[in-house]
Amino acid sequence: MKEIIVSENSRRSFIARSAAAAVVAVPVVAALAGGEPAAAADPLPDYAPIPPSALGPALNAQGYYVGRIERNLYWVTDGTYQAAFLTTRDGVVLFDAPPTIGHNLQRAIDQIAAANGVTNKVTHLVYSHHHADHLGASSLFGRNVVRIGHAETKRLLRRDNDPARPAPDVTFEDRYTLRVGGQRVNLAWHGTNHTPDNVYIHFPDHDTLMLVDVALPGWVPIYNLNLSEDVAGFMAAPGTALSYPWKHYVAGHLGRLGTRDDVVLHQQYVADIAANVRTSLASVDPTPYFVKYGANTWAAVKTYLDAVTDLAAAPVIAKYTGVLAAADVFTASSTLTILESIRLDLGFGSQVHA
Known part of the structure; x- marks a missing residue:
């Protein structure tokens, strides 16, 4: 088979064109994020249109957007994934390193450093959790960057043995305060949610919370409630997030920053699913x-649970279509996940043989 070689410039061009086609913004959303609005796009086929409130600022020619959150705290997005970084007098602290953003992380840091006359050297990298994405x-x-993460993150990364994700050098169990260049960041583990090691990253001097893969501003969770390993913990996590003082929310996904209202809306969406599951x-x-x-037990189980799922999901899809993006795409999947947690973790609806 003939080898096909794609240049870095071609790859970046393709990503930028693809992202530009997918990302649409209205002035109010762009203003919140600090960027210019993207051009309007045609409605997506097969599914409901994306609400403008779900979308963020337009990406640049290299396929990323970087903006200020507060003072020396910034965020980067490629329209699907997000990271953040803090510039300090002693170096840059990066929070997560999604591969889809990849080398654009350093380009974003370089851009801000050049504009503000500060160092562009990344000295610390904080891990939200162990997932490769x-x-x-x-x-x-x-190897000279100090990596920081939960103790379970280190265990899981050693298990996974992925050279792209070096295990953290500094770990903690419950709480850790990172101090670099006169700046402070509070890291905390409040139990399992999306994963066993997912942590809360609080910037008390920047009015910001970063909690990855839980509430996605303007969007419903992807498959199976964001592929969460602990459904009860996932459902409790937004309440914990709201117990912190913050104004800005970095969710790790999609094209804009979040607000407290976004997290409350996510809570309402999940609560509506859970209530409908119990009724169904x-x-x-x-x-x-x-x-x-008859003897095909799994066929009976599947069709029964599908019927419960469909009945529970239908009113939620109707309520949130046009409010949360992709409500018609992923609600049924997350409803089944919540259904199974309510049945198996909480014991609701168990059939006891007479």
Whole structure:
């Protein structure tokens, strides 16, 4: 087979064109994020249009946007993933390194450093959790960067043995305050949620909280409630996030920063799913499905749970379409995940043999 070589410039051009086609913004959203609005796009096929409130600023020609959150705290996005960085007199502290942003992380840092006359050298890299989609560009910053993460992050990365994600050098169990160049960042673990090691990153002097893969501003969670490993913990996490004082929210995904209202809306969406699941479990009789499929038990289980899921998801999809992006795309998947947690973790709807 003939080898196909794609140049770095061509790759960046493709990413920028693809992102520009996918990212749309209205002036109010762009103003919140500090960028210029993107051009309007045609409605997406097959699914409901994306609400303008879900979208962020336009990307530059290299496929990223970098903006100030407060003072010397900045965020970077490629329209799907997000990272943040703090410039200090002693170096730059980077928070996550998504591979889809990749080398654009350093370009964004260089851009801000040049504009403000500060160093562009990354000295510390804080891990939100161990997943490769948020850390896969960590190795780009070399071995001399001090990496910081939860103790479980270190254990999981040693297990995974991925050279792109070096294990953290500094770890903590519950709380850790990072102090660099006169700046402070508070890291905390409040139990499992999306993953066993996902941490809260609070910037008390910048009115900002970073919590990755939980509430996604303007969007519903992706498959299976953001592929969360602890559904009950995931559902409790927004409440913990709101217990912190902050104005700006870095979610790790999609094209804009979040607000407290975004996290509250996410809570309401998930609570509506859970309430409908309980109602549907109480109203759908499993007997006809087991009678119909006889010895094929898994077919009976599938069709019964699908029926409960569809009944529970339908009113949520109707309520949030046009409010949260992709409500019609992923609500059913997350409803099944919440259904199984309510059945198996909480024991609601269990059928006891007479």
